[in-house]
Amino acid sequence: MLEFMEGSHAVAEIVKRCRPQVISAYPITPQTHIVEDLAQMVANCEIDAEYITVESEFSALSACLGASAAGSRVYSATTSQGLALMFEVCFNAAGMRLPIVMTIANRSLGAPLSIWNDQQDSISLRDSGWLQFYAEDNQETADLHMIAYRVCEDHDILLPSFVCFDGFILTHTFEPVALPTQEEVDAYLPAFNPYQRLDAANPLSFGMYATPEYYMEFRYEIDRALQRANKAFVKAGREFGEQFGRDYSGLVEGYRLDDADTALIAMGSICGTVKDAVDEMRERGRKVGLLKIRAYRPFPAQEIVDALKGVSTVAVLDKNISLGNGGAVGTEVKAALYGSGISVYDYIIALGGRDVRKKDIVAVVDLAEKGEGDLFYGLRTEVL
Amino acid sequence: MTAAELIAYAAFEGGVFSQAFPAFGVERRGAPVQAFVRFSDEKIRLRSQIYEPDYIIVQDPTLIRDVDVFNGMSSGGIAIINTEKPDLDFRVPEGVKVYIIDATTIALEELGVPITNTTLMGAFAAATGEIGLEPLEHALRSRFSGSMADKNVRAAERAYTLIGGAA
Numbered sequence: 335m336l337e338f339m340e341g342s343h344a345v346a347e348i349v350k351r352c353r354p355q356v357i358s359a360y361p362i363t364p365q366t367h368i369v370e371d372l373a374q375m376v377a378n379c380e381i382d383a384e385y386i387t388v389e390s391e392f393s394a395l396s397a398c399l400g401a402s403a404a405g406s407r408v409y410s411a412t413t414s415q416g417l418a419l420m421f422e423v424c425f426n427a428a429g430m431r432l433p434i435v436m437t438i439a440n441r442s443l444g445a446p447l448s449i450w451n452d453q454q455d456s457i458s459l460r461d462s463g464w465l466q467f468y469a470e471d472n473q474e475t476a477d478l479h480m481i482a483y484r485v486c487e488d489h490d491i492l493l494p495s496f497v498c499f500d501g502f503i504l505t506h507t508f509e510p511v512a513l514p515t516q517e518e519v520d521a522y523l524p525a526f527n528p529y530q531r532l533d534a535a536n537p538l539s540f541g542m543y544a545t546p547e548y549y550m551e552f553r554y555e556i557d558r559a560l561q562r563a564n565k566a567f568v569k570a571g572r573e574f575g576e577q578f579g580r581d582y583s584g585l586v587e588g589y590r591l592d593d594a595d596t597a598l599i600a601m602g603s604i605c606g607t608v609k610d611a612v613d614e615m616r617e618r619g620r621k622v623g624l625l626k627i628r629a630y631r632p633f634p635a636q637e638i639v640d641a642l643k644g645v646s647t648v649a650v651l652d653k654n655i656s657l658g659n660g661g662a663v664g665t666e667v668k669a670a671l672y673g674s675g676i677s678v679y680d681y682i683i684a685l686g687g688r689d690v691r692k693k694d695i696v697a698v699v700d701l702a703e704k705g706e707g708d709l710f711y712g713l714r715t716e717v718l
Numbered sequence: 719m720t721a722a723e724l725i726a727y728a729a730f731e732g733g734v735f736s737q738a739f740p741a742f743g744v745e746r747r748g749a750p751v752q753a754f755v756r757f758s759d760e761k762i763r764l765r766s767q768i769y770e771p772d773y774i775i776v777q778d779p780t781l782i783r784d785v786d787v788f789n790g791m792s793s794g795g796i797a798i799i800n801t802e803k804p805d806l807d808f809r810v811p812e813g814v815k816v817y818i819i820d821a822t823t824i825a826l827e828e829l830g831v832p833i834t835n836t837t838l839m840g841a842f843a844a845a846t847g848e849i850g851l852e853p854l855e856h857a858l859r860s861r862f863s864g865s866m867a868d869k870n871v872r873a874a875e876r877a878y879t880l881i882g883g884a885a
Contacts, residue, residue, distance in 0.1 A: 336730075338726070338727045338730040338731075338736070340723075449742075470763075471763070502739070502740070502742065503739070503765050506719075506739060506740055507737060507738065507739040507765075508722075508723050508726055508727065508736075508737070508738040508739070509726075509735075509736070509737045509738075509762065510730060510735060510736075603765045604765065605763075606762075606763030606764060606765050607763070607764050607765050607766055609763050610763055610764045689766055689767050690765075690766055691766040691769070692764070692766065
């Protein structure tokens with residue numbers, strides 16, 4: 335049943351139903367409403383969880399790391415500068431193979447200070463070993479949390495994940511969301527069964543010193559697990575679809591790509607605007623489609639190649655910039671499509687909360703079809 | 719933002735898809751804020767801000783001096799403006815119908831505070847016909863409880879009747 339609610343509240347409600355045992359987070363715009371709601375739920379005994387208040391994001395994720403190692407299902411949420419402060423702990427959580435799920439309310443990074451949306455924060459942690467999922471709307475955001483726990487806690491994976499949704503554009507938007515009941519969530523997501531945990535009776539060490547004889551093998555194992563997460567996500571997404579009727583069996587999702595000459599590639603809430611723009615362009619006879627990237631890590635290179643067969647031009651929308659080398663998604667799409675003969679152009683767009691309209695999407699397609707790309711779209715040159 | 723949320727919620731209760739979202743400048747009470755609402759018979763995917771509104775609500779008339787609140791409106795549009803000064807001077811685009819309401823006074827009388835969200839929601843419902851009184855009241859009663867709910871419903875109904883909605 336659809337209910338009308340704020341995106342942040344939908345996240346808090348679904349996290350509650352995922353039954354985390356330990357929650358630790360530090361409030362930061364635009365993530366704040368999520369953790370306020372969860373703190374309230376814990377205080378009201380609606381969740382049987384320990385809510386650990388801390389003085390920083392570094393401590394929040396450290397508390398989650400310890401609790402996860404002790405065998406608890408844990409949850410955190412952050413954004414932007416908060417995620418930057420977690421940098422060290424993020425790498426440790428992945429290296430210790432701890433299935434933490436953390437919501438990222440995507441926001442730009444300073445300086446200059448900006449509270450508004452882009453995806454620079456989570457993209458900048460792309461090499462950390464965390465899975466990364468991006469949601470188009472608040473329904474998908476809620477659903478991906480359940481799927482994320484399933485995938486992360488799979489004993490073949492055992493890695494943490496970000497569930498990313500765009501700050502303000504989704505966090506603060508009220509729209510209809512269907513939330514499954516507690517019983518339905520329990521049927522999909524069984525209680526956490528740790529592969530190993532800290533236990534005084536059976537002592538173990540996590541994150542030990544690794545000499546040059548061992549370090550590379552640890553890194554190899556993490557990379558293999560991330561690669562396996564590809565199939566685990568497809569399976570968990572398909573089973574989600576069977577139970578709830580919303581299919582997430584794709585790391586990518588095509589929209590009107592059949593017979594398309596030009597494909598846009600995007601992640602997150604911008605995909606909704608792109609779909610509307612694609613419909614309008616189709617009405618005018620232009621053969622345009624969208625490939626939405628749902629999982630950025632593991633990167634779905636093969637899925638992208640398969641989905642774009644027959645396309646001649648690709649325009650990638652990057653809400654991030656790898657300073658000195660273009661957008662992160664565009665760079666990886668170009669690598670995936672190397673040798674395919676497809677022309678791939680990258681567009682840095684919507685940084686720091688700049689609004690994107692349907693006409694901007696049309697303008698990007700125009701540029702790509704003229705062979706003009708690898709640029710910042712919509713720059714106000716008069717202030718440069 | 720509260721007015722946008724409540725209007726979108728009432729529209730959803732009335733059986734359509736709706737979406738409400740803010741565009742924050744700075745997050746503090748009293749700072750100029752825009753909030754947007756969309757209704758549709760189909761699921762709403764579009765995330766851009768609204769540049770060509772069918773309807774606008776201006777909660778603070780002093781903004782009219784600094785901002786072109788009618789920007790993007792075209793003939794057939796409806797504007798609802800909260801002001802205590804019915805002779806307020808502003809230029810209205812051709813074909814846009816303007817409703818003036820002293821929502822601040824109604825809110826002060828009914829709620830005891832100059833918070834005009836629910837009053838203007840009643841005015842919006844009457845002026846546009848987009849939401850009925852019943853879903854409006856339902857939205858208010860799920861947002862507020864007890865006597866606060868009663869007071870807000872009364873404020874909304876007063877505005878609804880004043881603008882000329884059939885009660």
